[in-house]
Amino acid sequence: MLKVFLWVVRRDLILSMRRRSDVATALFFFVIVVSLFPLGIGPELDTLRKIAPGVVWVAALLASMLSLERLFAADYADGTLEQMLLTPQPVALLVLAKVIAHWLVTGLPLALMAPLLGLQYDLSSQALGVLIASLLVGTPALSLIGAIGAALTLGVRGGGVLVSLLVLPLYIPVLIFGAGAVEANVSGLGAQSHMSMLGAILVLALVLAPLATAAALRVSTE
Amino acid sequence: MLSAENLSSVRGDRCLFKELNFSLESGELLYVHGHNGSGKTTLLRILCGLMLPEEGEVRWSGASVRGLREEYTKDVLYLGHKNGIKGDLTGLENLRISSILDGFELAESDAWKALEDIGLDGHEDLPTKVLSQGQKRRVALARLLVNHAKLWIMDEPFTALDKGAIALLQSVIGAHLDKGGLVVLTTHQEVPLTSGRARRLKLGWRD
Numbered sequence: 390m391l392k393v394f395l396w397v398v399r400r401d402l403i404l405s406m407r408r409r410s411d412v413a414t415a416l417f418f419f420v421i422v423v424s425l426f427p428l429g430i431g432p433e434l435d436t437l438r439k440i441a442p443g444v445v446w447v448a449a450l451l452a453s454m455l456s457l458e459r460l461f462a463a464d465y466a467d468g469t470l471e472q473m474l475l476t477p478q479p480v481a482l483l484v485l486a487k488v489i490a491h492w493l494v495t496g497l498p499l500a501l502m503a504p505l506l507g508l509q510y511d512l513s514s515q516a517l518g519v520l521i522a523s524l525l526v527g528t529p530a531l532s533l534i535g536a537i538g539a540a541l542t543l544g545v546r547g548g549g550v551l552v553s554l555l556v557l558p559l560y561i562p563v564l565i566f567g568a569g570a571v572e573a574n575v576s577g578l579g580a581q582s583h584m585s586m587l588g589a590i591l592v593l594a595l596v597l598a599p600l601a602t603a604a605a606l607r608v609s610t611e
Numbered sequence: 612m613l614s615a616e617n618l619s620s621v622r623g624d625r626c627l628f629k630e631l632n633f634s635l636e637s638g639e640l641l642y643v644h645g646h647n648g649s650g651k652t653t654l655l656r657i658l659c660g661l662m663l664p665e666e667g668e669v670r671w672s673g674a675s676v677r678g679l680r681e682e683y684t685k686d687v688l689y690l691g692h693k694n695g696i697k698g699d700l701t702g703l704e705n706l707r708i709s710s711i712l713d714g715f716e717l718a719e720s721d722a723w724k725a726l727e728d729i730g731l732d733g734h735e736d737l738p739t740k741v742l743s744q745g746q747k748r749r750v751a752l753a754r755l756l757v758n759h760a761k762l763w764i765m766d767e768p769f770t771a772l773d774k775g776a777i778a779l780l781q782s783v784i785g786a787h788l789d790k791g792g793l794v795v796l797t798t799h800q801e802v803p804l805t806s807g808r809a810r811r812l813k814l815g816w817r818d
Contacts, residue, residue, distance in 0.1 A: 396711045400700070407699040407738075468693025475659060476712040477685035483712075611662050 393478050394486045401490030404463075411459055412494045419452035419499055423506045434511045441510035442571035445520060446527075449499055449567075450560050453528060454553055456495045457535040460487060461606070465543050471610055480603035488536050488599070489529075496528030512575070519574040523587060527567040530591040533598035534559050540605035562590055612636055613658070613762060613793055617667035620653050627653055628814055631667070635810070637791040640784070642809040644797065649815030651797040652692070652766055658795060659689040659764045671762075685714060688760035690768055694751040698740030702726050702750045705739060709754055717757055725756040730776060744771040752776075755783055763787060765796040777802065 405412050426444050427437055464470035473483050503524050504517040512520065538556035542548035570583035612635060619629035627650030635641050643651050656662040658669055660676050660683060669676045676683045696705040703722050710717035717725075726735040729749045734742060739750055748771045755763065763784070769777050781804045784794055788808075 392716070393711055393714075396708060400697075400704075400708050403704070404697060404699050464697075466693075467697060468691055468695035469697055471661060471691060471693070472689070472695040472709065473712060474661065475684050475687065475689050477681045477714050478712060479681070 390478075390482065394482055397483055397486035398490045398493075401487055402493065405490070405494045412456075415452045415456040415495055416498055416502070418455055419448050420502065420506065422448040422451065423503075424509060427509045437510045438512065438575060441507060441512055441516075442520070442568040442575070444510075445503055445507060446523075446564055446568040446571075449503070449524060449528060450531065450557070450564055452499060453495060453531045454535060454556060454560075456491070457539045457552055457556065458549060460491050460536055460539045461543055462539075462548075465610070470543075470606065474606065474610060480606065481599040484536060484540075484602045484606070485595075485599040488532050488602075491536075492529050492532040496524075496532055500524035500528055512571075516571055516574050519580045519584075520571045523567045523570040523580070523584065526584065526587045526591055527563050530563050530587070530594045531560060533591075533594040534563070536602045537598055537605055540602045540609060543606070543609035563587070566590065612672055613795075614670045615658070615667065616670065618654070618657065618664045618669070619666045620650060620657060620662075621665045622650075622653065629666075631812075633810075633812055635793050635795070637793060638788050640788055640794045640796070640804070640809045641812055642796060642798075643812045643814060644799075645814035651814055654814065655689070655691075655764050655766050655795065655797065659687050660684065661689070686761045688713075688754065688758050688763050690751060690754075690763070690765045692766055694747050696739050696747060696750050699738055701738055702731055702735045702742075702753070705750055706753050706757070710757055713754075713758060713760070715759065721757065725753045726750070728756055729753045730779065745773055745776065748772055749776060752780060752783075755780075755787070761791075762793045763795070765794070767798055768796060769798050769800050769802065 423445055426440065430436060461470060464473070474480060500521055504521050507517045507520055535556050538552045541555065542552045545551060566583045566586045570580040570587065573583055574580045614634035615631055618631040620627045631654070633641065643654060645651055653662065657664045671679060671683050671686065695709070700708070703719065703726065706722045706725060707717050707719070723735060729752055731746060731749050731753070734746060739747055742750070752768070768780060772780065781802060784804060788794060
């Protein structure tokens, strides 16, 4: 079972590496959106410091949503998704492997890049540390929750817009606690409670989202 | 082994077929034919479990496939209209990943051999997106050579294949039947295989 899991992760990573431009788009989107705010607002450090957590997190949310379509659409189009549903492997396991591969090429680089972008907002090194930690815990949850939406809108006309309507409201708790963690650190309150909530959301998503996604895939491929 | 009881299917407000009954034993081939839109693909997708019938049941060794799920998918190999291969992966990678998903690990040398046998000579390690339609189909068909599934369900397996490949595929299917396997297939091409020992099932009302 573990072997199958690792093979699917490997397969999706190879596919992403052979289509690097798809991966780069979401990352550049993130970089540009985060960089636009300091340019638009001007060099008032107090304001920038205040909006930093919210801006970075909203940009991360949108970037992760942009890349959702890639998760199942290509496999659906060439029939490999159908074949996956017909294998003796539990579909939820395959879904989890695909989501993890997806996170490794979108969420992880995004989280690692965030501190660099955070410098534009004059965040302290401690706040940057919390930012990266909150993104590391939060972005996998975003990928997991997003997968449900991506599976539900497979093959639907205008699926891209629909997926944002479905998924963005579900992202709200992650946004609140993710941005909240950084804010709490900046204002000197300590980020621990927010981080624990974020961790709880991730654990819940890890358990439930693959099951929901698997069910959604069965409906979408009928 | 495989039996359908009172199957009926409705797509939209159109009834494709109803009260369809048949059973298929080891070593038998079922040839499903009928005009375009008569529900052949729908029937095949219901048989392999991708779709649920409106009414009725598909049984495998006496048990309903809805309850069997993973035990049934282990025994079934479905080859649909879409080849189910990734254009960015090579033939070798495609074959090895589909084998691992089917539950067995395929050594690289065995994968080479299967692709060679299916006639992909020299193109095994190219991304399949650069191959021709027929060659892509051959990559998909290579699964037949390495798979242990008992029931093969094939939707138009002969499309895009040249004469040599059609003959090869027929002999592969023949060998599978001789070993006690079961095959369900649709095709618009009359091939010796379907006129020989096949059982026929006609869908639709037109001739």
